[in-house]
Amino acid sequence: MCTTIFLLNIYYRERPTQRHTGYLKHLPTAHTGVSHWIKGDTKRIQRGLSALFTYSNIESLREALRRRFLALERLRWMVLDEADALMDESFTELLEEILRTQVVVVGATFPTGLSETLAKFTDVGRFVTLSTQSLHHLPPHVQQKFVRLKGRDKLPELLQLLKERPSSGGAVLIFCNTASTVNWLGYILDDHKIKHLRLQGQMSAAARAGIFASFQKGDVSVLVCTDLASRGLDTSSVQLVVNYDFPDTLQDYLHRAGRVGRVGSKAPGAVISFVTHRWDVDLVRKIETAARKRTGLPGMDSTFA
Structure with missing residues (x-):
């Protein structure tokens, strides 16, 4: 839910006068396939939209980019939810292919070495860090x-x-x-x-x-x-x-x-x-x-x- 609220804030910041025009699309997992998602949706995208929000797993996003059903030339924001999992070595190569834009990193845990991984494709020195005092703490009431x-x-x-x-x-x-x-x-x-x-x-x-x-x-x-x-x-x-x-x-x-x-x-x-x-x-x-x-x-x- 916190990630959803954050995405809406990004949308309203980028489109302050437009409260109802936009498009939220889920790219498929490996089980549904990119071709299934493409059918019937590319025409909507090509007509022109005030904003296109796509949420996806990394592999499906790369496949959509490879087949040129999506392009990142005008991309302003990319949000990585469950950041510690996405920064695992198995995803590093995929992220290096995709991330060439503004990056928002979200997660309940930020393990040692995260900054070194991010530094491969972005300037870590320009990051602004926002965290709660309870980051990496066990719930005190549990x-x-x-x-x-x-x-x-x-x-x-x-x-x-x-x-x-x-x-x-x-x-x-x-x-x-x-x-x-x-x-x-x-x-x-x-x-x-x-x-x-x-x-x-x-x-x-x-x-x-x-x-x-x-x-x-x-x-x-x-x-x-x-x-x-x-x-x-x-x-x-x-x-x-x-x-x-x-x-x-x-x-x-x-x-x-x-x-x-x-x-x-x-x-x-x-x-x-x-x-x-x-x-x-x-x-x-x-x-x-x-x-x-x-x-x-x-x-x-x-x-x-």
């Missing part, structure tokens, strides 16, 4: 609990947690590190008659949208998911996040924890993490220290932010 146990004990612990949870306890997100674990855990929950939904990246975009809509409406209160659900999933019904698999990074933990205790929630909520590996202990200590001292998570401050 309880962080760590359960140290052996791997074989994770499933019994989870089943007991779900079966003892009252029906009025709100929705639950259960995070796994891989799609295969999501599917396996789903089969186990089926065997125990625990109603749930599954969400992971191997599903089609349409399937994911339908699953999230059902979860959002409250049809089912348990969602087993990968980190795909840790970004952009905005719902006030979640009161418990369970890290069945402990996340690989502090950034991932912060995004998962951010799914609970959101604005409009009836209860502050909690995050319960199963800790089974020795290499997770260092991250746990950093999280516990940051939560206790109410400081930002370490190692996430970039020179940009």
Whole structure:
């Protein structure tokens, strides 16, 4: 929602006298294909519009540019939402192709090294930084609990947690590190008659949208998911996040924890993490220290932010 408001402010700044003329278009994901988007829409664009807002994933945008269905000669603004994910090495080459204009970088986390990546295609020294005092901080009203146990004990612990949870306890997100674990855990929950939904990246975009809509409406209160659900999933019904698999990074933990205790929630909520590996202990200590001292998570401050 914050990104949408920011986009509207950009539009009104660029077109102060025009409040109703414009065009918002979603470029497709890899599942729908650029050719599907093009059909019936290029004529509208070619007629001339006061503003064209396009939101897209990076690969679809590059494909539209390559096939000359879009051009950036008159582009004034480009907004990168979920910036830390887009600045991953796998996207760097695509971004270098596309970004040659004014850049707005938006994200809940700005990891170390972000400025070095941005410097490849823009002048970082000209950036104006706007950030909240809570950047990289855990939500102070959300309880962080760590359960140290052996791997074989994770499933019994989870089943007991779900079966003892009252029906009025709100929705639950259960995070796994891989799609295969999501599917396996789903089969186990089926065997125990625990109603749930599954969400992971191997599903089609349409399937994911339908699953999230059902979860959002409250049809089912348990969602087993990968980190795909840790970004952009905005719902006030979640009161418990369970890290069945402990996340690989502090950034991932912060995004998962951010799914609970959101604005409009009836209860502050909690995050319960199963800790089974020795290499997770260092991250746990950093999280516990940051939560206790109410400081930002370490190692996430970039020179940009």
